[in-house]
Amino acid sequence: MAGLLTVRRRPAESFVLGNGLQVVVLSSSRAPIVNQLVVYKVGSADETLGRTGIAHFLEHMMFKGTAAVGPNEFSRLVSRHGGRSNAYTSFDSTGYHQTIAADRLELIMRMEADRMTNLRILEKEVTPERQVVLEERRTRVDNVPGALLGEAVREQLFGHGRPYGMPVIGYVDDIRRLGVNELMAFYRRHYSPNNAVLIVAGDATVESVRKLAEQFYGPIGARRVEPRRRPSTGGTGLPHRVVRADARVAEPRWMRDYLAPSLRVGESRYTHALQVLAYLFGGSETSRLSRALVARDRIALSAWASYSPFSLGITTFGLSIHPAPQAKVAQIEEAVRDQLSRLLDEGVAPDEVERAQNQLLAGAIYSQDSLSSGPRLYGTMLSTGGTIADIDEWPQRIAAVGPADVLAAARSVWRDDGSITSLLTPAEGGR
Numbered sequence: 001m002a003g004l005l006t007v008r009r010r011p012a013e014s015f016v017l018g019n020g021l022q023v024v025v026l027s028s029s030r031a032p033i034v035n036q037l038v039v040y041k042v043g044s045a046d047e048t049l050g051r052t053g054i055a056h057f058l059e060h061m062m063f064k065g066t067a068a069v070g071p072n073e074f075s076r077l078v079s080r081h082g083g084r085s086n087a088y089t090s091f092d093s094t095g096y097h098q099t100i101a102a103d104r105l106e107l108i109m110r111m112e113a114d115r116m117t118n119l120r121i122l123e124k125e126v127t128p129e130r131q132v133v134l135e136e137r138r139t140r141v142d143n144v145p146g147a148l149l150g151e152a153v154r155e156q157l158f159g160h161g162r163p164y165g166m167p168v169i170g171y172v173d174d175i176r177r178l179g180v181n182e183l184m185a186f187y188r189r190h191y192s193p194n195n196a197v198l199i200v201a202g203d204a205t206v207e208s209v210r211k212l213a214e215q216f217y218g219p220i221g222a223r224r225v226e227p228r229r230r231p232s233t234g235g236t237g238l239p240h241r242v243v244r245a246d247a248r249v250a251e252p253r254w255m256r257d258y259l260a261p262s263l264r265v266g267e268s269r270y271t272h273a274l275q276v277l278a279y280l281f282g283g284s285e286t287s288r289l290s291r292a293l294v295a296r297d298r299i300a301l302s303a304w305a306s307y308s309p310f311s312l313g314i315t316t317f318g319l320s321i322h323p324a325p326q327a328k329v330a331q332i333e334e335a336v337r338d339q340l341s342r343l344l345d346e347g348v349a350p351d352e353v354e355r356a357q358n359q360l361l362a363g364a365i366y367s368q369d370s371l372s373s374g375p376r377l378y379g380t381m382l383s384t385g386g387t388i389a390d391i392d393e394w395p396q397r398i399a400a401v402g403p404a405d406v407l408a409a410a411r412s413v414w415r416d417d418g419s420i421t422s423l424l425t426p427a428e429g430g431r
Helices: 054-061 073-080 102-117 123-142 145-158 172-177 180-190 206-216 268-282 288-296 329-346 350-368 373-383 388-399 403-413
Strands: 013-016 022-027 033-040 084-089 094-101 196-202 240-246 253-260 300-307 315-323 419-426
Touching: 013 206, 022 206, 022 373, 033 102, 033 373, 054 084, 054 094, 054 123, 054 180, 073 084, 073 102, 094 102, 094 373, 102 196, 102 206, 123 145, 123 172, 123 180, 145 240, 145 253, 145 419, 196 373, 253 329, 253 403, 268 288, 268 300, 268 315, 268 350, 268 388, 268 403, 288 300, 288 315, 288 329, 315 329, 329 403, 329 419, 350 373, 350 388, 350 403, 373 388
Parallel strands: 022 196, 240 419
Antiparallel strands: 013 022, 033 094, 033 196, 084 094, 253 315, 253 419, 300 315
């Protein structure tokens, strides 16, 4: 075997302001640009049934202005200075990021700090933005059969009305009910410096970031933050089978989701082995699933496995198959069952573990060069209870995974009583 790649520690400096804001600086002078990412430790899994979608709705309203910056002016100002900005909402966090010339860092830090505490939410802005959010839901969920199936799967896998079982964008009736009072209360409860992480990457020194952070974020007062609650168990009555037949579906899909541990909940000792397992089993075109179902048997057009341990609660290990036109669903299920059984009965070879490890380690090296995925990794880890040390030690933990660890992880997670099999078919039914 050729041996494993070496991943050098990315230089990362961190400090905490007096109000509790954690600041991470990822300096790089490769280009005269910077990326600012502010991640709040709140996401859709912090919502309750009846008020779903509020974290995402608030993300939209964060662009509606303060006394200093008018409605929709935030992105226009960034663009006018040659930069770009955007935001995202996930189950566990909400992030706002900008990329701009390094000498404009002061501008974006001043504006981001301003809306951390001075956001104005007015009825005249909420009403039209609610239609924007509803249209986004129609476009991304209601008109996408696969997204509707995914929503139904999560409801059963995690339980209806429970964290991770409710959609990030929210249910239509809940979105229609959200108003100024609900949005402002959510903002005041969760948006504070002691519930956020600021990450600055690119052409900036620790000293310059510290000075600007203390100037703009430092004066913002901390607030009491409630403990976050997440499930350690899934829905009841598993396993389930969910089928969605839809006239808009041209090609069927077969999927299976297993409940799996995260870095925070469950058998976390398996998380690094599960990352290796996902890659060698279905992480590339040379993985076991792809070689068997796509290249050899030609019953699938693609075959994938996926797993991410970054979650405050339990998470999932997923399999996804796109059947070939002539293939029957029964063939797909039999072929997947055969591959699962082979791995569970015979284990994995040291060389395929090493190939998967090197692919994962190479991905870590590439992410260090990125002004987007690199900061996003720190934001995700630090907003879900992790530390910079966890990021620094990840390559060693992946390198330490052996074949026996992969087998033990597979046996722990690939359990029928913690899974849902789902099928997306054309309206006339599956093949």
